[in-house]
Structure formats: C-alpha cells, structure tokens
Amino acid sequence: GAGVSQTPSNKVTEKGKYVELRCDPISGHTALYWYRQSLGQGPEFLIYFQGTGAADDSGLPNDRFFAVRPEGSVSTLKIQRTERGDSAVYLCASSPGLALTDTQYFGPGTRLTVL
Amino acid sequence: AQSVAQPEDQVNVAEGNPLTVKCTYSVSGNPYLFWYVQYPNRGLQFLLKYITGDNLVKGSYGFEAEFNKSQTSFHLKKPSALVSDSALYFCAVRDAFGRTGANNLFFGTGTRLTVIP
Numbered sequence: 564g565a566g567v568s569q570t571p572s573n574k575v576t577e578k579g580k581y582v583e584l585r586c587d588p589i590s591g592h593t594a595l596y597w598y599r600q601s602l603g604q605g606p607e608f609l610i611y612f613q614g615t616g617a618a619d620d621s622g623l624p625n626d627r628f629f630a631v632r633p634e635g636s637v638s639t640l641k642i643q644r645t646e647r648g649d650s651a652v653y654l655c656a657s658s659p660g661l662a663l664t665d666t667q668y669f670g671p672g673t674r675l676t677v678l
Numbered sequence: 679a680q681s682v683a684q685p686e687d688q689v690n691v692a693e694g695n696p697l698t699v700k701c702t703y704s705v706s707g708n709p710y711l712f713w714y715v716q717y718p719n720r721g722l723q724f725l726l727k728y729i730t731g732d733n734l735v736k737g738s739y740g741f742e743a744e745f746n747k748s749q750t751s752f753h754l755k756k757p758s759a760l761v762s763d764s765a766l767y768f769c770a771v772r773d774a775f776g777r778t779g780a781n782n783l784f785f786g787t788g789t790r791l792t793v794i795p
Contacts, residue, residue: 567721569721594781596782596783598782598783603787603788604787604788605682605768605770605785605786605787605788606722606768606783606785607785608782608783608784611781611782618781619781619782622782654721654722656722661781663710663772663781664710664727664729666712666724666727667712667724667783668724669714669721669722669723669724670721671719671720671721672720672721
C-alpha cells in the first residue's frame with residue numbers, strides 16, 4: 564500500500580516568510596509524528612498526534628512552530644516568520660497507534676531552505 | 679533521560695565482508711530499540727526493532743541486530759555486505775518507563791556505511 568507522503572519535497576523561502584508543510588500518513592494510522600533533521604544530525608522530535616489532538620508538542624522549538632491535524636489524517640506543520648536556522652529536512656512519520664512497540668514509518672521529507 | 683550513541687561517523691567495508699554498525703543507548707527503564715536506513719534524498723526506512731525476547735533480531739535485507747543488556751548495546755550486523763547497502767544508518771530508542779506520554783523516538787547521529795566493490 565501507499566506509504567507516508569509529504570509535500571512539497573523542496574521548499575525555498577525568504578527569511579520572515581510563512582510556510583506550510585504537509586504530511587499524508589499511511590491509511591488507518593492513528594498516530595502521526597513530525598521530526599526535524601539538520602545536516603549531519605539524526606532526526607529530532609517536534610510533535611506527535613493521536614487522532615486530531617496533539618498528544619505531545621514538547622519538541623517544538625518556539626511559538627513560531629505550530630501543527631494541526633483537523634480530521635485525524637493529513638497534518639500540516641506551519642512555521643511563521645521563518646529564520647535561516649529553520650533550514651532542515653522536516654520528516655513526518657505515522658504508526659498504527661501509540662503503543663511503544665509500534666513501528667514508525669517515515670515519509671521522504673520536505674527540505675526547507677530559508678534564504 | 680534517553681540517549682543514543684553511534685560512535686563511528688563512517689564505516690568502510692569491502693563487498694562480501696561482514697559489517698557491523700555500532701550503537702549504545704542509555705534509558706531509565708527497559709529499552710525499545712530500532713534501526714533505520716536512509717538513502718540519499720529519501721526518508722528513513724525501517725530495518726528492525728527489539729522489543730523483548732530473543733536478543734538476536736532479524737530484519738529486512740538480511741540485516742540483524744544483537745541486543746546486549748549488560749553492555750547497553752544494539753549493534754547492527756550483516757554477514758555479507760553489498761554495495762547497495764551503502765547508506766546512512768540510524769539507531770533509535772524509546773524508553774518504556776520514560777517521561778509520561780513520551781512516545782517519540784530518540785535518534786543517534788547516524789553512521790555512514792560505505793561498501794567498497
């Protein structure tokens with residue numbers, strides 16, 4: 564079946580602009596995660612959802628970052644007033660549920676470049 | 679607190695030779711351990727996981743990993759490397775008794791494997 568998809572694959576924006584990154588999880592997966600991967604680093608957790616609600620947003624770096632999942636499927640990560648330090652690959656993952664044993668399946672990522 | 683260490687940034691191995699990619703972890707409770715592989719311009723692909731039971735876990739593409747509780751390690755292995763195995767490998771951990779509600783994976787910094795023809 565289809566895996567996790569993310570759009571756009573690449574996004575170039577100017578400092579101070581607003582961006583939205585979209586994630587479409589595997590059908591039927593109730594849990595959805597956002598991670599950020601900077602160059603030369605492993606992915607770092609941002610936020611995760613169970614259904615429509617954000618179960619844990621402790622990884623969001625500041626209030627410029629916000630994510631929604633209004634219908635419990637597609638999620639959008641929103642970044643306001645982008646800064647050059649926000650440049651990274653943003654990864655989305657989904658899993659069947661929130662069991663600690665559940666495997667997270669990742670999308671291809673969105674590469675964000677802030678000029 | 680959770681942490682994962684991948685002590686080698688780069689591992690080179692000749693095609694056909696066995697390979698090992700090292701990972702050590704630190705958690706406050708029982709660990710759930712995962713290995714992912716990342717090819718250029720692609721997301722992370724799941725290889726295998728350790729939850730409980732047999733310390734030797736078999737996964738995709740002929741990879742396996744050995745959980746060693748006393749050494750807090752979870753090294754990734756393959757008996758015979760292929761050129762197509764060249765990629766970036768990430769070890770990750772979840773803490774079964776960590777912070778309440780903590781469900782995210784905590785990743786190492788990655789090890790770049792190069793298999794030389």
